[in-house]
Amino acid sequence: MHLDCVAVAAAFGLGRPLGPWRPLANGGAPSDSRVLVTTRGRWVVRTDRLLGEWHREQAHRVHRLQSAAWEAGITMPRPVEPPSPAIGFWHNPAGEALVRVSEWLEGHDLRRAEAPSDADLSKPAEWVGSTLARIALLGTGSGAGADDGIALHSLAEWQEWVGEAGASDHPVAPSAHALLPVVADATTLIQDALRNPPGTVLVHGDTSRANVLRTSDGYALIDWEGVRADVPWWEAVNVAFRFATPFNGPTAEGDPRVVRPLLAAYLDRGGPGGPATVSAFAGMLRSQLATMAWCLWLALGHRQADTGQRAFGLRMVTFAARDLPRVMRSLERWTALLR
């Protein structure tokens, strides 16, 4: 099947398209999604390419958690059941082609809020905290093995990528090089925390202001593609310290107006707690390192990155090199917000 809007609408039973699909506005960040209006409604169509066995397993993880969350009444755009052949919520018509469809929800994500005080992020922070607790309590703990979490790359691998950037005099080289000390410190903290590994569950994995919609009926959590296993307390802390920032990028903020209501709502709703020590930041750092590695690969043109993705990767690595050292230095002080 050629992935045009008529074929997708027919395959998913969406009715007849009323016009071509349009790329989804994504706040300047690249996106694989489009909006389609048909005789039966408005839809978000996401496309991807099946990149290997890990990708197939990821699709099943997403399906397992998102279905459980949908059934438990966690607000999200309804995922449309794919026709066969399917892999999780993806339709895999032929070869590597993947396409999935969700209902459109009328609303806005929370990225536009300039500063927490302007937008009053405490209300959405409370909603997010209790939603993270509900997700943690869905009972996905068994079967969430070590391979379902975020890989921690070795320093040797980081040095190799930095070397690759340097060898071609790539514009990302100075920032990538400057990142190495903070990568080393963060890696040590994560390895220490993993010495007594706490139990994991499946988590949404990309909960941020970019992926929470405010609608006339309340909030909704979108973009479930990042589902992975993690320690629920680490994930709650990760989200709490990144929710004052526009999306889950390189930075973090210890803003009490966001962190306190989010974690209080999480614990009130029965989310599993954990120690108020720097170990609680292991999940956040592991996620930031993985994001930065991905951005470095994009900047270098790996993963078939196009021009927009390369520029995005370069921007993120440059920003991380400036900002991540501040984040690392703040962690000890930020533990006061965990009590």
Ligand SMILES: Nc1ncnc2c1ncn2[C@@H]1O[C@H](COP(=O)(O)OP(=O)(O)O)[C@@H](O)[C@H]1O
């Ligand atoms: N079902 C939806 N209804 C309304 N807006 C959506 C929907 N899905 C996505 N969006 C908007 O598009 C943006 C990008 O979509 P998302 O699914 O998060 O993809 P990405 O992986 O590119 O972040 C979101 O931040 C949101 O503003």
Ligand SMILES: [Mg+2]
């Ligand atoms: Mg998103």
